[in-house]
Amino acid sequence: MNYNLIYLLLGTMLISSCARNNNTLTEKEKAEGWELLFDGQSLDSWKMYNGGAVTGWVVEDECLVALGQGGDIGGDIITKKQYDNFEISIDWKAGKGGNSGLMYHVLEGENLIAPYLTGPEYQFIDEEGFDGTLEEWQKTGCDYAMHLPDLNKKKLNPAGKWNNSKIIFDNGHVEHWLNGEKILEFEAWTPDWYKKRDSGKWEKMPEYGLSPVGHICLQDHGAKFWFKNIKIKSLPEKEKEKVSLFNGHDLTGWRIFGTEKWWAENGLLICESGPDEEYGYLGTERYYKDFDLTLEFKQEADGNSGVFIRSIIEGTKIAGWQVEVAPKNHDTGGIYESYGRGWLEQIPDEKENILKENDWNTMRIKVVGDEITTWLNDMQMVNLKDEKIGDAVGRIALQIHSGGGIKVLWRNIELKEL
Numbered sequence: 001m002n003y004n005l006i007y008l009l010l011g012t013m014l015i016s017s018c019a020r021n022n023n024t025l026t027e028k029e030k031a032e033g034w035e036l037l038f039d040g041q042s043l044d045s046w047k048m049y050n051g052g053a054v055t056g057w058v059v060e061d062e063c064l065v066a067l068g069q070g071g072d073i074g075g076d077i078i079t080k081k082q083y084d085n086f087e088i089s090i091d092w093k094a095g096k097g098g099n100s101g102l103m104y105h106v107l108e109g110e111n112l113i114a115p116y117l118t119g120p121e122y123q124f125i126d127e128e129g130f131d132g133t134l135e136e137w138q139k140t141g142c143d144y145a146m147h148l149p150d151l152n153k154k155k156l157n158p159a160g161k162w163n164n165s166k167i168i169f170d171n172g173h174v175e176h177w178l179n180g181e182k183i184l185e186f187e188a189w190t191p192d193w194y195k196k197r198d199s200g201k202w203e204k205m206p207e208y209g210l211s212p213v214g215h216i217c218l219q220d221h222g223a224k225f226w227f228k229n230i231k232i233k234s235l236p237e238k239e240k241e242k243v244s245l246f247n248g249h250d251l252t253g254w255r256i257f258g259t260e261k262w263w264a265e266n267g268l269l270i271c272e273s274g275p276d277e278e279y280g281y282l283g284t285e286r287y288y289k290d291f292d293l294t295l296e297f298k299q300e301a302d303g304n305s306g307v308f309i310r311s312i313i314e315g316t317k318i319a320g321w322q323v324e325v326a327p328k329n330h331d332t333g334g335i336y337e338s339y340g341r342g343w344l345e346q347i348p349d350e351k352e353n354i355l356k357e358n359d360w361n362t363m364r365i366k367v368v369g370d371e372i373t374t375w376l377n378d379m380q381m382v383n384l385k386d387e388k389i390g391d392a393v394g395r396i397a398l399q400i401h402s403g404g405g406i407k408v409l410w411r412n413i414e415l416k417e418l
Contacts (some may be wrong), residue, residue: 010390019090022228026386029231037079037088037216037230038064049076049115050108050218056220063093063225066100066108070220073114078106078215084289089166093173094126094159095224101125101144105168111314112207115217120146120188120209121192122167122176124225141165141183145168145201146193146318149176149183164229171238189286204253207312210287211393223408228408240417245284245396246410257281258316260400269398269410271305277404279316283397290418293365293396298409303327304401306407308338309367310392323365323374325408328355333363333374335383337388345382347377354379360411368418 023040037045040062043054054077064251069075075329083104089103103119112118121144127134136142138154140163156178157163166177176184185191188209202208218227232262245253248267249326256262260280261272271282295307304326311320322336332355334346354376355361364375367406370390374381397416400406 013064023300025231032233034233036334037232038228042239045079046077047080050079062228066220066225066239067139068220068222068224071222075220076115076217078115082213082215083232083234084213085237086172086232087166087168088232089164089229090227091162091164092124093162093226093228094124095133096126096159097129098126098159098223098225099130099221100225101219102167103219104167105211106217107211107214109312111312111317111319117205118207118211119214119217122165127156129159141178143176143184143186146196147184147186151181153181155179155181168417170235194285212287213289213393230328242414242416244414245413254282255285257283257313267411271398272407273400273404277402279398281313281316281318281397283313283395286392288396288417289393290368292416294362294416295413296359296360296362296411297325299327300409301407302405303408304406307363307365308397308399309365310389310394311397312394313397318397321389322399328352328357335372335374335382335384344386345384347381351379351381
């Protein structure tokens with residue numbers, strides 16, 4: 001009997017079997033809701049960040065390969081779909097000196113020139129062969145520039161060898177796994193998380209890490225990298241309780257944009273034009289997607305203001321949608337886009353008398369998917385469906401309009417995430 005031939009045939013069968021098992025799902029995985037982000041053949045699930053068809057990446061031997069043509073800006077790819085709560089698993093292999101990573105909850109936009117401005121990153125890097133000094137927060141397995149892994153559990157294979165990484169994002173609870181070991185876990189959006197975010201690398205990047213939903217991103221940072229067996233499973237959204245966005249005492253949970261005046265006094269949130277008489281915003285620290293928001297407002301002086309939804313702010317330049325708060329006969333409850341299209345829907349003239357002058361008014365804003373509905377003093381003002389709104393996520397923000405002479409009081413700001 002020719003045992004050498006038998007061993008050769010068995011080895012060939014094993015190699016073929018391994019190849020067939022790459023970039024596939026078992027029946028059990030399919031039943032559990034897993035989906036492939038790469039099938040070993042095409043790039044159909046991916047696009048360039050802020051762009052179109054993929055360039056600088058190829059399919060090679062059933063691997064998704066970054067060719068090393070990217071840098072700090074440019075070269076990264078993102079999934080066409082967005083994900084909120086998920087578990088993702090990926091096999092990766094670094095070229096010598098290679099530097100890459102997987103980001104999640106990445107947003108696109110005119111003011112967002114790179115994925116890392118919004119997306120937290122699980123770092124992949126050739127620690128031994130990297131040309132330069134690495135800080136601990138730059139090494140494999142880190143929540144990049146935020147949280148460090150447990151080194152006692154970290155077992156990293158060198159460049160040229162395959163590693164498996166897994167990220168779990170479950171309603172703000174985050175876990176990093178490497179080669180079968182959980183090496184890191186933390187809670188997003190806690191006071192400790194914000195302290196880390198605002199005191200390090202991300203201090204001047206106020207949109208970093210806030211979104212509860214977004215694209216998955218793979219980074220090309222100038223070195224060749226290989227990926228395979230990229231699969232993801234959505235996790236259920238937990239029921240949220242109604243919360244108060246304003247505690248009645250201070251601006252905890254909010255961030256001031258601009259030089260106009262915002263302060264808390266006697267249980268009220270007060271905004272007033274400052275000496276610059278420019279636009280000013282008070283935005284939530286958190287991003288929100290779908291929600292039901294109620295608040296009360298009283299216009300003490302010129303009430304040209306508004307409530308922005310799903311908005312991103314840079315300085316005092318805001319990209320988002322405003323539910324108008326304004327003096328009578330100026331469409332309070334209507335919806336205005338702050339860039340591009342202007343008014344999307346104004347209120348009927350016969351509803352202008354619903355606004356109570358020199359008195360408290362109640363505004364309700366419900367946003368679900370691409371649909372937004374507004375009410376003023378229990379009267380529906382507008383109902384609008386818009387694809388562009390449906391794709392967005394961002395801050396809730398209160399506005400002071402430019403021009404000076406504005407003073408508006410706010411109270412009882414309550415939100416229920418949907």
